[in-house]
Amino acid sequence: MTLTERLGLRVLRGFDPETAHGLSLRALNAGLVPLPGPVTTPRLACTLAGMPLLNPIGLAAGYDKNASALAPLSRAGFGFVEVGAATPRPQEGNPRPRLFRLTADRAAINRFGFNNDGAAAIAARLGQRTRGPVPIGLNLGANKDSPDRAADFATVLAFCGPHVDFATVNVSSPNTEKLRDLQGRAALTALLAGVMEVRASLPQPIPIFLKIAPDLSETDLAEIAEVALASGLSGIIATNTTLDRQGLKSSNAGEKGGLSGAPLFEKSTRTLARLSELTGGKLPLIGVGGIETPEQAYAKIKAGASAVQFYTAMVYQGLSLAARLATGLDALLQRDGHADVSAAVGTGRGDWV
Numbered sequence: 070m071t072l073t074e075r076l077g078l079r080v081l082r083g084f085d086p087e088t089a090h091g092l093s094l095r096a097l098n099a100g101l102v103p104l105p106g107p108v109t110t111p112r113l114a115c116t117l118a119g120m121p122l123l124n125p126i127g128l129a130a131g132y133d134k135n136a137s138a139l140a141p142l143s144r145a146g147f148g149f150v151e152v153g154a155a156t157p158r159p160q161e162g163n164p165r166p167r168l169f170r171l172t173a174d175r176a177a178i179n180r181f182g183f184n185n186d187g188a189a190a191i192a193a194r195l196g197q198r199t200r201g202p203v204p205i206g207l208n209l210g211a212n213k214d215s216p217d218r219a220a221d222f223a224t225v226l227a228f229c230g231p232h233v234d235f236a237t238v239n240v241s242s243p244n245t246e247k248l249r250d251l252q253g254r255a256a257l258t259a260l261l262a263g264v265m266e267v268r269a270s271l272p273q274p275i276p277i278f279l280k281i282a283p284d285l286s287e288t289d290l291a292e293i294a295e296v297a298l299a300s301g302l303s304g305i306i307a308t309n310t311t312l313d314r315q316g317l318k319s320s321n322a323g324e325k326g327g328l329s330g331a332p333l334f335e336k337s338t339r340t341l342a343r344l345s346e347l348t349g350g351k352l353p354l355i356g357v358g359g360i361e362t363p364e365q366a367y368a369k370i371k372a373g374a375s376a377v378q379f380y381t382a383m384v385y386q387g388l389s390l391a392a393r394l395a396t397g398l399d400a401l402l403q404r405d406g407h408a409d410v411s412a413a414v415g416t417g418r419g420d421w422v
Contacts, residue, residue, distance in 0.1 A: 071103065074387040086168040086177070086384075093388075094133065097141045102388055104144040107202060108395040112402045115410040117149070117376045118276035118303035118353050120204045120234060124148035124395040125376035125410050126366065129357050130208035130237065130280075131179075132380050135186045136194040143203040146392030151378065152191075153208030154239050157224045159187035160212055163244065167326070170384065171319035175361065176330030177381050178321060179310070182244045183210040188228035195232035204234035208280070209264075213245055219256065223263040230271045238264055241282040241309035243327045249282055254292045261300040276303035281344075283308035283337045283358065290340065294347035304353040306378070307341040308333075311358075330381035334359025338372050342421030345373025350415065361386065363397025370398075370410060371417030 077096070081089040096102055109123035116122065127149040133142060136152045143150060162184025169178045185191065191207070198205065207229050211221035222238050230236060238261065240251040251260055261279070268274050279302055281293055297305055310327025317332060337358025345354055353376070356369030360379040369377045382390055398410075407413045 070387050070389055073103070074389055077102075078385075078387055082170075085166065086170050087165060090168065094138050097138045097388070102141065104141060105146045105389070105392045106144050108146040108392045110399050112407065112409050113148070113395060113399050115375070117355070118235070118278070120149070120276060122148040122204065122376065123202055124398070125370070126391055126395045126398070127151060127355065127376055127378040128391070129378035129380040130154055130239070132383070134184065136191050136207075139194070139198045139205060143201055143205070145388055146395055147203060148376065148395070149204045149206065151206045151208055151237060153185065154183050154210035154242070155185050155188050155191045155207055155225050155229060156183050156210045156212045157188050157215070157221050157228075158212050159190070160184060169321040169324045169326075171317065171321050171330065173318040174322070174330065174332055175382070175385055176317070176319070176328060176332050177384060178324045178326045178328050180244045180324070180326030182213060183242065185210070188225045192229040192232055195229055198232075206235035206237060207233045208237045208239050210239050210242070211245065211248065218248065219251060219260040220263060222260060223267045226264055226267045230267065230275060231273075233275060235276040235278060235303070237278045237280050237306060239280045239309070241280050243282070243310060243312055252281065252285070252289065252293060254296055257293065257296050258300065261296065261302065265301050278302065278304045278306050278355065280306040280309055281340075283311045283333065283340050284313065285340070290343060291347055294344060298348060298351060302352065304355060304375070305344060305348070306355040306357055307344050308337040308358050311336060329358070331359050331361060334365060338369060339421050341369060341374055342372040342418045345415055345418055346422055360394070363394050363401055366394050366398050367401045367413070368417065370413050371415070372421045373415045373418050375411070375414055
């Protein structure tokens with residue numbers, strides 16, 4: 070991390086977290102943040118559900134909710150970028166404050182509630198981008214007051230699908246009441262059928278991922294694996310934020326919402342490894358939750374992930390973490406004699422299940 074970035078993070082921490090989030094996006098768009106450009110090597114280059122990636126380090130949804138910083142994020146060292154979540158209609162989300170730093174735990178709690186500009190506005194921004202080597206995907210959400218939340222995911226995909234390289238069905242956010250109920254077998258099967266029908270009608274069908282919660286029972290996880298394999302999904306993202314609060318030290322630990330960051334690493338990695346076991350390598354998995362170091366990104370890959378995503382660690386380590394994770398991962402792959410990322414996938418799954 071450069072001195073400039075360290076000072077910038079210190080300035081941002083002087084603001085409340087949501088204001089700091091907005092200021093960081095403005096700084097990014099204003100060209101005030103140094104960007105390394107593409108980060109790749111023959112070891113890092115890989116394929117995810119048919120998409121070629123420069124490296125397997127992705128930006129998780131939630132940072133660029135409205136697809137407002139696509140160009141700079143594509144030059145920030147990520148191998149792929151996920152924006153959103155988008156809902157059919159614009160919505161303000163839950164009342165502020167709704168984002169909390171847990172500095173002592175290197176974590177955050179949010180209860181945003183899918184605040185976004187709506188599918189039409191986001192589709193317009195996505196449609197104006199210049200496509201490049203870094204795939205851009207969209208997290209699909211549902212309006213809080215929707216009479217048919219399951220249909221909302223297909224609606225957003227119909228708006229935005231022609232303009233993105235992949236999409237993620239997000240039924241695992243804890244911040245929209247009863248949204249996680251859509252992870253059940255019957256509800257999820259019906260929801261995904263609608264999404265896949267829209268996918269088939271797109272000018273160019275794109276990979277569809279499913280993002281799941283880390284708080285699922287063994288039975289729930291097994292059902293999701295079965296539904297995912299039967300539905301034609303392209304892969305699964307494991308995991309979203311957790312409702313678990315065990316072992317936290319920060320004064321904000323009691324706030325309602327989803328917990329992300331360092332405390333989620335072990336729980337999310339165990340879920341990922343078990344999911345890898347349940348799917349038998351038939352679906353690519355994306356590992357998310359608590360990644361702060363190249364060693365942790367590597368651990369997710371060895372647990373069964375074909376690629377990884379992070380977000381919360383940027384609050385504490387800056388945007389340059391993307392490039393540092395990629396170059397550090399490359400060194401670890403070289404150390405262990407792996408010719409590429411795919412050679413390492415699942416090699417350490419037994420450590421987690």
